[in-house]
Amino acid sequence: MKYPKPLKAGSKIAITAFSAGVPAAMHARLDNALDYLAQQGFELVVGECLRANHNYVSADVKIRANELMGYLLDDTIDAVMPPWGGAIAMDLLTLLNWEKLAHAQPKWLIGFSDVSTLLSAVTCKLGWASVHATNLMQLNAHQQDVLTVGLFDHLRCVPNDSFTQFPSTHFEAESLNFVDFPDVGFNLSGRTQWRILVNGNDRQQFSGRLLGGCLDIHMLLAGTEYFDLDAFSQAHPDESIILYFENGEMPPAAYYRALQSIELRGWFSKVAGVLIGRNPEPLAKDSDWTHLDALQKVFTGCDFPVLYDVDIGHQAPNLTLINGAYAEVTVGDTFSITQTLI
Numbered sequence: 001m002k003y004p005k006p007l008k009a010g011s012k013i014a015i016t017a018f019s020a021g022v023p024a025a026m027h028a029r030l031d032n033a034l035d036y037l038a039q040q041g042f043e044l045v046v047g048e049c050l051r052a053n054h055n056y057v058s059a060d061v062k063i064r065a066n067e068l069m070g071y072l073l074d075d076t077i078d079a080v081m082p083p084w085g086g087a088i089a090m091d092l093l094t095l096l097n098w099e100k101l102a103h104a105q106p107k108w109l110i111g112f113s114d115v116s117t118l119l120s121a122v123t124c125k126l127g128w129a130s131v132h133a134t135n136l137m138q139l140n141a142h143q144q145d146v147l148t149v150g151l152f153d154h155l156r157c158v159p160n161d162s163f164t165q166f167p168s169t170h171f172e173a174e175s176l177n178f179v180d181f182p183d184v185g186f187n188l189s190g191r192t193q194w195r196i197l198v199n200g201n202d203r204q205q206f207s208g209r210l211l212g213g214c215l216d217i218h219m220l221l222a223g224t225e226y227f228d229l230d231a232f233s234q235a236h237p238d239e240s241i242i243l244y245f246e247n248g249e250m251p252p253a254a255y256y257r258a259l260q261s262i263e264l265r266g267w268f269s270k271v272a273g274v275l276i277g278r279n280p281e282p283l284a285k286d287s288d289w290t291h292l293d294a295l296q297k298v299f300t301g302c303d304f305p306v307l308y309d310v311d312i313g314h315q316a317p318n319l320t321l322i323n324g325a326y327a328e329v330t331v332g333d334t335f336s337i338t339q340t341l342i
Contacts, residue, residue, distance in 0.1 A: 001209075001324040003129045003341050004078065004106040007155045009041030011078040014071040015136065016047035019114040020086025021058025022137070027051060028182035029137060030083060036139045037081075040152055045077060056087040065095035068118075072096075075105040079155075084135040085113025085248075090217065092118070093226055098125055108155060111135045112318060113248055116213025121226040123211065123323040127235065129341070131155065132213060132244075132312070132321040137178065142185040147317040154320045157341055164338040165319050168192045171278065172316040186316050194335045197299055197306040206305055207328040208240035208272040210321055210339070214313075215245040219258035222265060229267045241270050242327055246277030246313025247291070255279070256294035263298060273305045273329060275337075277312030305331055 005011075015034065022030045030051070037044055049058040049067050058064060071080050106128040109119055112135060119130035133151050143149070147168050154163050170188035177184065211232055212218065221227035233241060243262075247255055262268065279291040292308070299306045307329070311319045321327075325339040 001129050001342070002106045002127045003159050004108045006158050007042070007078060007108065007152060010043060011041075012043045012045060012076055013037060013079045013081055014045040014047060014074075014077045015050060015081055015083070016064070016067050016071060017050045017053075017058035017082050017084075017086075018064050018068045018092055018118065019058070019082065019089040020056060020084060021049065021053035022051055022083050023053045024051070026137070026178045026182070029178035032141075032183050033083070033136050033139045036141055037136075039141065045071070047071070050083065061091045061095065065092045068092065069096055069100075072101055072107055073104050077107060079108035079110060081110045081136045082115050084137045085111065085115050085214070087114060089114045089117040090221070093121055101126055110151075110155075112246065112313065113214050114217060117217050117221070117226075119323055120211065120213050120218065120221065124228050124232055125225060127324070129322050129324040132318070132323060134316065134318045138176070138186070138316060140183060140185055142183060145186065145188065145317045147311055147319055148186075151320050154322075154339075159341045162338055162340040164336055166334070166336050167194045168311050168317050171311070175314075188317075190315075192311065193309060194307055194311075195309050196331055197295055197308060204331050205328065206240075206242070206273040206331075207326065208242040209236055210242050210244065210325055210327050211323050212244035212275070212321070213246070213323075214248050215255070215258045216248040216250055218245065219261045222262055222267070229265075229270060233270050239326070240272035242273050242275065242329065243267070243271050244275035244277070244310070244312055244321060247279050248314060252287070252289045252291050252294045255291055256297060259294065259298045268302065268304070271304055273307070274299070275310045275312060275329070276306065276308040278309050278315040280314045305329075307331065307335070
């Protein structure tokens with residue numbers, strides 16, 4: 001794996017919305033988040049593709065692609081952090097010059113949801129480690145939960161360093177209102193409980209290299225050069241894989257089909273375990289079927305552990321998961337995940 005330089009005071013972070021931009025009603029929240037980064041000692045480079053949102057995007061696709069390429073090729077920049085995800089970051093994939101990027105210094109890409117479209121692409125195509133973690137718009141001086149505050153501490157690690165995370169105590173069942181309350185922290189009202197699916201496997205520990213993201217997108221990218229588990233496995237032939245997924249918008253039936261699309265590719269035969277984030281979407285209108293029913297239908301009888309309701313995705317807070325890092329997951333009365341930058 002190619003790990004970007006550890007972040008430190010003075011590191012330069014570029015801000016660009018390569019998917020959804022930020023409408024005027026939420027500019028106060030954006031400014032709040034940018035102030036938070038500055039307070040952490042980072043130097044900010046704020047792009048043009050940011051403070052507008054029209055038809056799901058911050059700007060024309062070529063403008064977004066050119067701005068992102070400029071930052072990824074600029075070796076004075078250490079990280080790129082969009083404000084949040086969106087819907088169609090996929091339209092940038094074929095416009096980026098991957099041959100040039102292969103010769104660039106790796107940069108940290110940070111975020112979740114549609115941001116994970118680019119995270120998996122740079123990891124699979126370039127071998128860069130990338131960071132599935134809290135989005136910029138969720139950062140705030142009033143937000144002090146351990147997982148969120150720990151993000152930049154983990155990105156200060158040097159190669160061969162390790163860090164361990166544990167489940168949060170509570171999660172946010174309802175999303176933030178950035179318009180009326182631009183400086184609000186998470187409303188952590190739900191009690192967190194990571195769970196292990198009863199699937200015939202009760203292993204207490206498993207390990208492998210991390211790869212994953214938003215399932216809504218990754219079920220579509222699966223098997224392409226931008227999310228290619230076969231190629232990723234060949235690059236790490238003596239190691240297992242830990243896949244992780246989070247659900248953005250899918251009700252149970254669509255969620256089941258998405259997981260099936262991964263299963264039908266034979267990818268679950270390559271994994272040491274699977275981590276599944278909390279599911280924020282409501283139940284189907286015409287069925288009593290739940291997301292847990294979908295998980296059980298896909299994974300019952302599998303010979304690897306499946307953890308669900310993990311701190312991944314659209315119900316904050318989020319773990320910092322580094323795509324490409326070697327992870328060890330401990331299961332039982334106490335859950336933990338330790339990642340090593342090797």
